Amino acid sequence: xxxxxxxxxxxxxxxxxxxxxxxxxxxxxxxxxxxxxxxxxxxxxxxxxxxxxxxxxxxxxxxxxxxxxxxxxxxxxxxxxxxxxxxxxxxxxxxxxxxxxxxxxxxxxxxxxxxxxxxxxxxxxxxxxxxxxxxxxxxxxxxxxxxxxxxxxxxxxxxxxxxxxxxxxxxxxxxxxxxxxxxxxxxxxxxxxxxxxxxxxxxx
Amino acid sequence: xxxxxxxxxxxxxxxxxxxxxxxxxxxxxxxxxxxxxxxxxxxxxxxxxxxxxxxxxxxxxxxxxxxxxxxxxxxxxxxxxxxxxxxxxxxxxxxxxxxxxxxxxxxxxxxxxxxxxxxxxxxxxxxxxxxxxxxxxxxxxxxxxxxxxxxxxxxxxxxxxxxxxxxxxxxxxxxxxxxxxxxxxxxxxxxxxxxxxxxxxxxxxxxxxxxxxxxxxxxxxxxxxxxxxxxxxxxxxxxxxxxxxxxxxxxxxxxxxxxxxxxxxxxxxxxxxxxxxxxxxxxxxxxxxxxxxxxxxxxxxxxxxxxxxxxxxxxxxxxxxxxxxxxxxxxxxxxxxxxxxxxxxxxxxxxxxxxxxxxxxxxxxxxxxxxxxxxxxxxxxxxxxxxxxx
Numbered sequence: 055x056x057x058x059x060x061x062x063x064x065x066x067x068x069x070x071x072x073x074x075x076x077x078x079x080x081x082x083x084x085x086x087x088x089x090x091x092x093x094x095x096x097x098x099x100x101x102x103x104x105x106x107x108x109x110x111x112x113x114x115x116x117x118x119x120x121x122x123x124x125x126x127x128x129x130x131x132x133x134x135x136x137x138x139x140x141x142x143x144x145x146x147x148x149x150x151x152x153x154x155x156x157x158x159x160x161x162x163x164x165x166x167x168x169x170x171x172x173x174x175x176x177x178x179x180x181x182x183x184x185x186x187x188x189x190x191x192x193x194x195x196x197x198x199x200x201x202x203x204x205x206x207x208x209x210x211x212x213x214x215x216x217x218x219x220x221x222x223x224x225x226x227x228x229x230x231x232x233x234x235x236x237x238x239x240x241x242x243x244x245x246x247x248x249x250x251x252x253x254x255x256x257x258x
Numbered sequence: 259x260x261x262x263x264x265x266x267x268x269x270x271x272x273x274x275x276x277x278x279x280x281x282x283x284x285x286x287x288x289x290x291x292x293x294x295x296x297x298x299x300x301x302x303x304x305x306x307x308x309x310x311x312x313x314x315x316x317x318x319x320x321x322x323x324x325x326x327x328x329x330x331x332x333x334x335x336x337x338x339x340x341x342x343x344x345x346x347x348x349x350x351x352x353x354x355x356x357x358x359x360x361x362x363x364x365x366x367x368x369x370x371x372x373x374x375x376x377x378x379x380x381x382x383x384x385x386x387x388x389x390x391x392x393x394x395x396x397x398x399x400x401x402x403x404x405x406x407x408x409x410x411x412x413x414x415x416x417x418x419x420x421x422x423x424x425x426x427x428x429x430x431x432x433x434x435x436x437x438x439x440x441x442x443x444x445x446x447x448x449x450x451x452x453x454x455x456x457x458x459x460x461x462x463x464x465x466x467x468x469x470x471x472x473x474x475x476x477x478x479x480x481x482x483x484x485x486x487x488x489x490x491x492x493x494x495x496x497x498x499x500x501x502x503x504x505x506x507x508x509x510x511x512x513x514x515x516x517x518x519x520x521x522x523x524x525x526x527x528x529x530x531x532x533x534x535x536x537x538x539x540x541x542x543x544x545x546x547x548x549x550x551x552x553x554x555x556x557x558x559x560x561x562x563x564x565x566x567x568x569x570x571x572x573x574x575x576x577x578x579x580x581x582x583x584x585x586x587x588x589x590x591x592x593x594x595x596x597x598x599x600x601x602x603x604x605x606x607x608x609x610x611x612x613x614x615x616x617x618x619x620x621x622x623x624x625x626x627x628x629x630x631x632x633x634x635x636x637x638x639x640x641x642x643x644x645x646x647x648x
Contacts, residue, residue, distance in 0.1 A: 100608070108613055115580065115610045116632040118640025122599050122611040132603040 062088045064234035065250065069142060069168050072226065072254050073097055077139035080104065080164065082126045082156075083146035087114035094119065102138075104129060127151045130159035138164040145194075145250075147171045149203040154216065161222060161257050170252040173229075175209030175245045193232060194249050210245045217255065226254040266378070266385065266477070270542055273335040274370040278305040278328055283404050289366075290400075292557075295391035299380075302405045303371025304328050304363040307347065308355030310411065315647055317411050318353060319402065320362040321419030321426035323624075324551055325491075325543060327370040328362045336542045345626050352635045358415065363405055365398040365426070367551055369544035372401075376477070376544055387546055388474035395422070395558045399429040403437070413437040415645060416638065420444035420623035421590065422551070425558050428598070431579070432560060432571040440578040440641040442634065445587055445623040447594035448568050448601070449559040454589065457497050458552040461490030465545045474546055487545045488536030495535045500586035500619030504528060561601075568601035575602075578644065579609040580637040582623070582630055589620040610637060 062070070066089045073079055075097045084090050084103030087110075093099040103121035105111045114121035122129075126143065127150050141164030143156070148171050150156045160167040172194040173179075182190035189199040197204065208216075210229065217224055229248030231237045239247060267275070283289070284298025291297055305328040310317060320330055320343065327334075331341035331348045347353040353360055364372035367390070375390035406414070417430045417438050424446025431441045450458075465471055468486030472479045496504075508528040512518070515525065524530040564570035579602055583595040592613050602609040614629045616622040623630065642648075 102608065108615070112612050112614075112629060112633060115612050116636035118636045118643065120578070120608050120610045120640070122603070122609055123613060124599075129600075129603075132600040134604055134606055137606040 062092050065170055065230060065252065066092070066144065068228060068230070068234075068236065068252055069144060069170065070097065072168055072252075073099060073140055073142075075099065078102075078137070079140040079142060080133070080138045081142045081144070082130065082160070083143060083149075084114065084119075084121060085110050087117055087119045087121060089142065089144065090114065090119045090121070091117065126156050130156065130163055133163040135162055136165060140164055140166050140168055142168045144168075144170045145172065148205070148207050150206065153206045153208075154220065157216070157220065157222065157255075161255060165256065166225070167255045168252065169213075169255065170250060171208065171213065172204075172250045173210045173245065173248050174207040175211065176249050177246050178249075180246075192249070210248055210251045211241070213251070213253065214241070217253070221258045222255050223258040224253055225256055226252075228252045266376070268369070268376060268544065270336045270544075271369065271371050271376075274327070274329075274364075275303055277332075277335040278303050278364075278371060280304070280371060281405055281408050283401070283408060289397070289404060291391050291397045292394040293391050297366075297373070297391060300366070300373035300377075300401070301371065302363060302366075302373075302401060304361060304405060305330065305332075306362075307331060307360040308358055310359040314411060314413075315415060315645060316358050317406075317414050318358045318360050318416045318418065319406075319414050319430070320347065320353070320360060321402075321417065321423035321430075322362055322365065323419070323421035323423045324494075324555065325539070326423075326624075327368065328364045329370075330360070330362045334542075337538070342624060345624070346631065346634070352631050352638070353418075361406075361411075363402050365422075365551070365554075366401045367393040367398070367547060367554065369547035374544070375474070375546040375550055385475070385477065387477075388549075390546070390550065392553055392557075393550060394554050395425045395429050396433065396563070398554065399426055399433060402426070402430075403434060406437075413439060415647060416440045416442060416641065418442040418444070418634075419446075421446055421620065422555050424590075425555065428560055428571075429558075431575060431577050432564070435572075435575045435577055438577045439645055440580070440637070442580045442582070442637065443595075443598070444582045444630075445584055445590050445595075445620055447590050448561055448571075448598050450556050451594070455556045457493060457589075458556055460493050462549050462552060464489035464493070465549060468545075471545060474549075476545065482540070483545045484537075484540040487540045487543065487548060488533075490548060491539040491543075492532040492536045495532060497589045498619060498621040500588065500617055502586060502617040503619050503621075506617075507531075568597065569604035572602055572605040572607050575605055575607045577607065578637075578641050579607060580633070581609065581611045582633060583611075583613050584616045584618070584620070584622040584627075585613060586617045587620040587622065 093101040104124040229244040288296035288298030326342040424443035427443040465486035468483035470481035471483035561568040583592040
């Protein structure tokens with residue numbers, strides 16, 4: 055594989071930094087494979103991908119990455135327990151039909167799960183809805199209400215609550231600002247000022 | 259001392275053997291077939307391109323489909339046509355002999371030099387014909403492995419093939435996982451479906467209904483069931499094409515005439531095309547071999563051979579897989595490739611899967627499909643890097 059890899063998105067870099075070198079990882083919704091390539095090249099991770107769009111899959115495989123066409127909602131079930139050290143779902147949870155089941159499957163298949171998602175309680179979202187009276191469109195939620203793939207949006211607090219309900223242990227939670235930089239805030243403020251969040255989870 | 263294989267070579271076999279390599283195997287250790295028969299000695303005809311490197315790490319086995327053979331990338335000794343995978347194999351192509359040692363082996367039971375039903379049974383010195391043991395895909399692969407032993411090639415960087423070739427690839431990965439670094443089964447399935455078997459049965463019945471077939475002993479009677487074999491080929495050929503491809507290519511266009519002939523000549527171009535496919539096929543293919551090879555495909559059921567669970571065939575597999583299917587292939591539809599992918603996932607194997615958008619039907623894997631070439635080239639690049647192959 056080529057040694058030069060274009061710099062990856064800041065939030066993907068943050069996820070990559072959470073992954074210990076040398077393990078096995080599955081990136082669900084791996085897109086064009088940027089994170090996979092990074093994990094393979096720089097972290098010696100045995101990295102596999104699953105992607106819904108055929109164009110994305112074909113691009114990944116043509117770049118030498120191990121990727122299959124698949125759907126987070128249905129195809130995680132095919133994998134055996136503990137098949138991976140990490141199962142990664144970046145910016146995709148909100149687009150799944152059954153986010154709760156997807157989380158459950160991720161933590162069955164992987165020893166740890168890394169999940170990132172846009173925060174629907176970000177102050178801009180709140181303002182647009184409260185004062186604009188329209189469905190919010192922001193940098194991390196760019197779609198119009200009628201063409202958005204995001205059918206299960208949640209806030210950072212919602213996500214924490216679900217983890218609590220499901221008995222999932224939150225090992226790390228990182229809140230990102232509008233430029234995808236981590237910000238250190240108490241949870242209440244994080245839920246207001248964070249545009250997105252990255253969680254590292256494991257079974258309790 | 260090398261023992262002779264008893265046979266009366268056909269013209270086609272003679273021409274083939276003059277243009278490829280061969281090995282007589284099974285002299286000391288006969289090949290134990292799935293049906294229980296021990297076969298030996300037997301001849302394996304094969305072709306190679308490129309050079310095996312000092313580390314023996316660049317060997318690639320190309321598995322041929324039903325009606326192709328070992329002449330992958332050169333003018334065919336019988337038909338004079340270009341190699342069947344010229345688009346993929348050759349200097350500057352994805353499978354470049356400058357980089358890989360490419361091997362293609364004529365499968366057991368076939369008719370291009372490898373032992374098949376036209377050889378003689380050693381015990382009786384009579385032609386086997388229909389007494390030749392029914393061979394399976396696993397038997398073909400066993401014979402290929404025996405040839406690699408003979409050539410002292412411990413393992414393969416890649417095993418690749420489409421259709422029946424893809425079945426062999428799957429069998430290789432299941433039976434010899436440590437000898438297969440990467441595997442590329444294209445446009446295939448882990449078993450032959452009822453529809454696949456049905457089409458093959460029509461072909462076989464056409465051959466057997468030809469009076470010139472003579473219960474399989476046609477050479478004894480100096481006949482050739484060419485009409486039956488041609489019909490078998492015509493039927494099979496339809497299954498290799500998509501409805502769109504046939505429509506685009508022929509539509510209802512008439513053949514060399516302005517109006518319907520009100521008879522049963524080939525009025526339509528598509529009829530003429532199929533007749534041509536049938537009549538040229540009989541020059542290069544043996545009718546009994548056609549029965550045997552189609553049977554081998556019908557018998558293929560990788561899950562069945564592993565307790566009914568396909569994933570068991572790949573348990574702990576170290577092989578890197580890349581599967582490809584084509585959107586308009588109704589003979590081996592994408593769904594069947596996806597079943598294999600799911601089984602590989604269940605076995606936690608390393609797998610990539612690409613469905614190529616094409617309207618050319620099953621035959622797409624033999625044609626110029628840039629998406630397939632790109633995928634394969636990327637997959638091989640990744641595998642070569644993992645293997646440390648320069």
